[in-house]
Amino acid sequence: MGKLKAAAFSISLDGYGAALNQSIDNPFGVGGMVLPAWMLKTRYFHKMVGQEGGDTGISDQIAHRSMENLGAWIMGRNMFGPVRGPWPDDSWKGWWGDNPPYHTPVFVLTHHARAPIEMEGGTTFHFVSDGIESALAKARAVAGDKDIRVGGGVATVRQYLAARLLDELHLAFSPVFLGAGENLLAGLDLPKLGYSVVESVPTPDATHVKLQRS
Numbered sequence: 363m364g365k366l367k368a369a370a371f372s373i374s375l376d377g378y379g380a381a382l383n384q385s386i387d388n389p390f391g392v393g394g395m396v397l398p399a400w401m402l403k404t405r406y407f408h409k410m411v412g413q414e415g416g417d418t419g420i421s422d423q424i425a426h427r428s429m430e431n432l433g434a435w436i437m438g439r440n441m442f443g444p445v446r447g448p449w450p451d452d453s454w455k456g457w458w459g460d461n462p463p464y465h466t467p468v469f470v471l472t473h474h475a476r477a478p479i480e481m482e483g484g485t486t487f488h489f490v491s492d493g494i495e496s497a498l499a500k501a502r503a504v505a506g507d508k509d510i511r512v513g514g515g516v517a518t519v520r521q522y523l524a525a526r527l528l529d530e531l532h533l534a535f536s537p538v539f540l541g542a543g544e545n546l547l548a549g550l551d552l553p554k555l556g557y558s559v560v561e562s563v564p565t566p567d568a569t570h571v572k573l574q575r576s
Contacts, residue, residue, distance in 0.1 A: 433508025
């Protein structure tokens with residue numbers, strides 16, 4: 363059985379994984395795009411969105427590793443899109459166009475049921491309305507021996523951390539303070555939950571810290 367992990371999850375130095383006022387124009391909140399700036403510079407990301415160029419250093423290697431050996435994804439409703447409440451229709455199919463970068467089944471946590479959406483490239487979005495354990499069971503059923511990645515957003519990662527279900531957490535600390543937004547770490551006693559730092563890699567654009575659960 364593979365690991366359940368959150369990888370390349372960008373947060374500020376004061377622990378925020380998104381700024382305030384998320385919307386279709388500001389998926390990380392107003393001013394929040396400074397958080398994944400390290401990732402956006404990499405050749406891996408450029409290739410993923412059909413662009414040439416990009417940096418090929420340590421950050422690019424880390425971005426590559428974050429996507430290796432994945433058999434399924436889990437994400438929250440907010441990461442899937444800005445639509446809130448009951449689904450008004452089936453028009454919103456994610457931020458990523460017809461061929462999302464996941465290429466596996468993706469289980470979206472929501473309070474409102476919706477039929478699966480089959481996309482190009484092997485991605486199918488499944489909507490799970492009965493909790494994080496149910497989403498994990500469904501993901502394990504399709505992932506086999508491969509890993510499952512919890513993509514976010516903040517509330518989703520916090521739930522899996524608090525339940526001690528994450529085996530591994532890779533945080534990318536961007537060298538900025540946001541001051542407000544969605545805080546990943548507030549109120550979570552990570553040592554008490556069994557998490558400890560096993561690796562730290564500094565780069566000019568982010569410090570990458572990997573935690574594992576004992």
